[in-house]
Amino acid sequence: MPGNGEAVKRRTRGRSKDRSRGRSGEQSSFVLSRGVVVLFAVASGAAVANIYFSQPLLVTMGHDLAMSPGLVGSVVTLTQVGYGLGLFFLVPLGDVADRRRLIAAQLLLLVVALAVVAAAHTAAILLAGMAAVGLLAVVTQTLVAFAASLAPPAERGRVVGLVTSGVVIGILLARTASGLLADLAGWRSVYLASASLTALLALVLHRALPRHTCAGRPPPPYGQLLRSTITLFAREPLLRLRALLGLLIFAAFSTLWSSIALPLSEDPYYLSHSAIGALGLIGVVGALAATMAGRLNDRGLSRRTTGIALALLVVSWVPLSFTRNSLWALVVGVILLDLAVQAVHVTNQTLIYAQHPDAGSRLIGGYMVFYSIGSATGALAATFLYTLIGWGAVCALGAAFSCFGFALWALAGRVGEE
Template identity: 45%
Template sequence: MSTSNASTPASADRSLRGLLLLLATIAGVAVANIYYNQPLLDDFRQSFPHSASWVGAVPAVTQLGYAAGMLLLAPLGDRFDRRRLILLQIVGICVALVVATAAPTLSVLIVASLAIGVLATIAQQAVPFAAELAPPAERGHAVGTVMSGLLLGILLARTASGVIAEYFGWRAVFGASVVALLVLAVVIILRLPKSQPTSTLPYGKLLVSMWHLLVEHRALREASLTGAALFAAFSIFWSVLALLLAGAPFHLGPQAAGLFGIVGAAGAMAAPLAGKFADRRGPRAIITVSIVLVAISFVVFGASAKSIAGLVVGVIILDIGVQAAQISNQSRIYALKPDARSRVNTVYMVAYFIGGAIGSGVGAAVWPAFGWLGVSAAGLVFAGLAAWNHLALPARAAKV
């Protein structure tokens, strides 16, 4: 009896680790689909020469679709079994990918890309699922594990897409994704348990309730603005990096900028560690450290306009800071209302991606006017906004 009892916790730990790794794989394989098309624009231009001026619409509508999917599909995780939702979205995205693979015109590819973006929000079902499966004391680590998979998917998608397209053509990229998703669906059917719905609200009220959650929970508002500000800083750097590398003294092509994504994987690998620290020391303390790291990274960037080594160091610091803050913020908000984790996650992630869009826009405006030093200063400003929101506003509210 004692042996059996002693082995039960270890067996449960192994089972949880296996489920978290599966959810991390789901998140990474799903989210990668919104980034596969970014290195393929020149290939699209060659395949559809009569519509060449519109190839930029492919990644644009994919991102737009992802934002719409987060808002319209991700909250359903509170209303229905997340396992079933994940499988249904996999079927849908496979259909869209097959259409993209066989697209006879750019218009068809654009429509398929919009659908791919909407349905790639499978990743936003995986993260709340992890928070549901893990005990409260290990929630940060669980979220960090799944987020590491999501982040690796984001960072490595462009590299994988470029390699496949180089040898087999751009259509093979979408075809390979179909194969990967179908294999993943079989594993999900065999291994992933059902989740327990926590809401009976009809769809319309489910969407409206997200506004009420934002109004009700100051911590959700604070986490959302902090996350948005840090992702804006992150996006400023990544939206301008290729332009910096293309000029003197580097004269490097877009492939070099893509390789920085592999360097950034250091941040993704640090995500589970950040989650553990959030469990032990509390998420607010980790967020404070993360903001400091992001600020330091932009100081390093400002001094590295002519140094690849400096840029590499800055990227590692930036990614660790942003991802540690992301894990800690999500660990914090999932504890606010356990029966509304999908909706809470949706509120946070919509704000997060709005911040990213603002950051990309600021980077595009600052670069031609003020150069790399201006970009670095803008990143520092967003880190300062995150610090003010995270530290000054709560302190002021406590005095009222």
Template identity: 50%
Template sequence: MHNDQLHPVCGAPPRRTPRGLVGLFACASGLSVANVYYAQPLLDQVAEDFAISPGAVGGVITATQVGSVLALLLIVPLGDQINRRTLMLVQISALIGGLFCVGITHSPLIMLLAMLAIGLLGTAMTQGLIAFAATASLPEERGRVVGTVQGGVVIGLLLSRLAAGLISDLAGWRWVYLSSALAMMTLGLILYKVLPTQRPSSAPMAYPRLVLSMFKLLKEDPVLQIRGMLALFIFAVLGIFWSALVFLLTHAPYGFSHTTIGTFGLAGVVGALAATRAGVWADKGLGQWTTGVSLALLILAWGALWLTTDSMVWLLIGVVMLDLGAQAIHVTNQSMIFNSQPASHSRVVGCYMLFYAVGSGLGALASTALFAAHGWTGVCLLGAGVSLTALGFWAVTLHLMPGTVEHSRTAARHPG
């Protein structure tokens, strides 16, 4: 039996990934990513506790985001070179230490360093678990598995703000991180008992070469290039929406609290759960169809969001449509890039998520500036414009994607 006929985890004949293991990947990913976002609704309490000015306390978020980018570049690629089970257990142990540190320290410097570590390790674990799940699954089920795990990530991200608000109201902000440390300890024990051994998927190489190989993959893989740019567009759209929503709803005539605003994120859970179906469609070869429909849905979502000033019902409808469309594309993207690079799942997801980070950052910056100048209407026009640009980019690059009818026709016209 040839090696490519063996199951990637243990060398046994191919078999479908157990549903219990897929569920564990989803839950673990959701708990891991939540650590990166707990700080957002806690900044006022952190500023008061550490005597940091409101203007400077944003450095807490900056520290976690810097950690996230460093994880994508420096830590996530190691999954292609090291037994992923060992890597996950080491990372979760270090993450637990960082969470406890934030929960007990009274030094602003140590707190910032610990937040950087939480961003680094929380992101590394989340993306490493997605790559783990993709490698552990068969090609014909990979979209479904990745979609389920990605659903866990989105739900963890959305619920993190609500959980942080509730725990801090009951016991103080420090118990958000102490409680998470206890939860991650429990998760670590489960992973220790359940996670299978997963051998490295690529030939050994020096660490600097491993990191640089990410950029080689980006240069040579048209699937990663195209789907990465689509990720940049869709996460810019999400950044535009969520960054401006706070300014809209905290001012007259609404005057909502941050906890109330956070509950609107729960509507996104509906879209996130529905979007997991996109992975099944990708397994059936319908990824491009799903992408086109989802991009059109993003444009329609901004029409509903523009009507928010007339009724909150339109906001709820818009949030569901926006998250459904964006997450369906995200799941489809990951299914496609994993199938295009079967030996480099960790590096390809790290490279792909860099597009996510850039898109989110640019969207947030543009959104806040435009809201100050042109209000909610300006934000909606920007979001619709970026969504329309993404649809145009998808249509123009369709013939460049391997496996499509358009690509086959182009290859036939230009052989070699």
């Protein structure tokens, strides 16, 4: 009997090694150095920044292209819709295609979409270009899944946290850089500069990253690949829980950041693009939360981290509600909100990827579809409520999303986390 048990263990180890080679191909001998992790973080941040460049520029874009306030809000919404479509239809390709080539191709197509936005002279062209930018910016999630697949399991939370910190910094710098460039050279210069940086990153990543092939098994048909994403979420309670939490936290996140330029550009502040964009730098602690949350997940503290972060998210709307009376209250609220959202986000991604590493791109892509739905919902509802009622209604909406998230976490217990 001991002999039979040992034989089973050897066969199991052998199959595990075969699966690892099958998933990774030539990447199996690649060593994930800190420099490569930093490159992943920079590229992820630069790609996702394209989704947020428009937020401090909405008023100027609207004036330049004669867009109504409602149509201006759809700039953010259509970008998020494009992002959601890309998450479902493009990101799963990372599980069957050479991720290095896929990343380079998406970045080059993103360059074209950014050029279209920069050259837009009608609202229709602008909106189409922004939807294409959102569609192709999902390369960020392919990069996150690639980094997670290259990381040793014991360090996966740390690596995902570091790459996600790059995403956070990219989001924050997007607002600051777009506001600054718009004041210096107009809003179109923002997208021209991003197109140049994206083209450079495509070249660097293609040279620096390992090939990712699926040797040993034929890739499934594209339709089957997409259906498998739905099947995985239907089968796994943890995936559904974390996806719903992602939807709610990013609905709250987008409620703030898609509408904050509106009260800050009016009485009593009348802030410039640069000043509104610089507000994003205050949330840099969110990047610290991303790295800390990753380490806490490696220590098995995912549920506690999630609960504390969601409680902070609820509390953040108290100071945010005083934005019209105090910029200091806004600062405190931004810090709490960004820290909470990023801590939950990293925890979600780490737990989801660990469920099925061989389907990492599909799982993270599927999870981010919910992120995109939440972001689009928050953006559209916040701009509508601000126009109709005012800032108080926006804060009530964000607080409602946050409370729903905390209640869901409390009622769900330890679903799938042990």
